[in-house]
Amino acid sequence: MLRGxxxxxxxxxxxxxxxxxxxxxxxxxxxxxxxxxxxxxLDRGFRGIVVEGTGFGHVSSDAVKVLERxxxxxxxxVVTTQTIFGRVNLNVYSTGRKMLAxxxxxxxxxxxxAAYAKLSWILARTQDLSEVRELFHRNLAGxxxxxxxLRLYRHVGGV
Numbered sequence: 001m002l003r004g005x006x007x008x009x010x011x012x013x014x015x016x017x018x019x020x021x022x023x024x025x026x027x028x029x030x031x032x033x034x035x036x037x038x039x040x041x042l043d044r045g046f047r048g049i050v051v052e053g054t055g056f057g058h059v060s061s062d063a064v065k066v067l068e069r070x071x072x073x074x075x076x077x078v079v080t081t082q083t084i085f086g087r088v089n090l091n092v093y094s095t096g097r098k099m100l101a102x103x104x105x106x107x108x109x110x111x112x113x114a115a116y117a118k119l120s121w122i123l124a125r126t127q128d129l130s131e132v133r134e135l136f137h138r139n140l141a142g143x144x145x146x147x148x149x150l151r152l153y154r155h156v157g158g159v
Contacts, residue, residue, distance in 0.1 A: 013149070021123035024048040025054045026116045028082065031057045038066040042075060047127070048119045050078045051104075052112045056096060057088035064098045071103030076132045078105045078119050080112040105136055107144075114143045 023046045027037055034051075041049055049070065053059050057079040070077045079099065081088050088106040090096030100106070107115045122135045136146075 009106055017121075017125075019119040019124040020117075021047050022120070024050070024116060024120045026050045026052065026112060028052045029054060029063075030058060034060050035063040035066045038063060038070070039078075042066070042070060042073060046075065047061060048076050048078070048123050048132075050107075050112060050116045050119055051081050052082050053088070055081060055083050055086060055112060056092050057090055057099075058093060058096050058104060059099065061095050061098070064095065064102050067099055067102035071129070074127060074129055076105055076119065076123075076129055076136075077103065078107050078136065080107040080110060080115045082112075085109070106157050107135055107136075108146050118143060 025041050025046050027034070027041070027049065029051055038049060038051070046158050051059055051063075059079070064085075067077050079088055079090065087109040089104050090100050090104065110118070118140070119132075119137065126132060126135070139145075
C-alpha cells in the first residue's frame with residue numbers, strides 16, 4: 001500500500017508455483033571471517049547464498065576469492081545491504097567492482113529476507129546461473145523497485 005504500483009492479489013488469474021530450494025543460506029557480513037564462513041557453506045553443498053553486505057552491499061576484500069569459487073561451482077551469491085531503505089551499488093568502490101567480476105548478483109533495494117525467499121524459489125526451478133541472474137533481476141511480486149522516489153520515506157496516513 002506504500003507504493004503507487006501496488007496491486008491487490010486476485011486481479012489476475014492465480015497460478016501457484018510453490019517449492020523452494022532448502023540449501024540456501026543468509027549470512028550477515030562482518031569484518032574478519034566472512035570468507036571462511038562462505039567457504040564452509042560451499043564445502044557443505046549449499047546451492048545459493050545471500051550475503052547481507054555493508055551500506056552499498058560490499059564485503060571484505062578477502063571474500064572476493066570465495067565469490068569466484070562460488071561462481072565457478074555454479075552457486076549464485078546474491079548481495080543485499082544491511083541498511084534500512086538502502087540500495088546495493090557495487091560500482092562505487094573497487095571491492096564492489098571485483099565482486100561483480102566474481103559473479104555477485106546485486107539485489108537492488110530488495111530486503112535480505114525477500115532476496116533469500118526469491119533465491120530459494122528460483123533455485124527450485126533452475127540451477128543455471130544466467131537464468132538465476134535474469135529471474136532475480138525481474139520484479140515478480142513488487143519485491144524490487146527500479147529506483148527510489150522522493151516520497152518513499154513519507155509516512156502514509158498523516159504525520
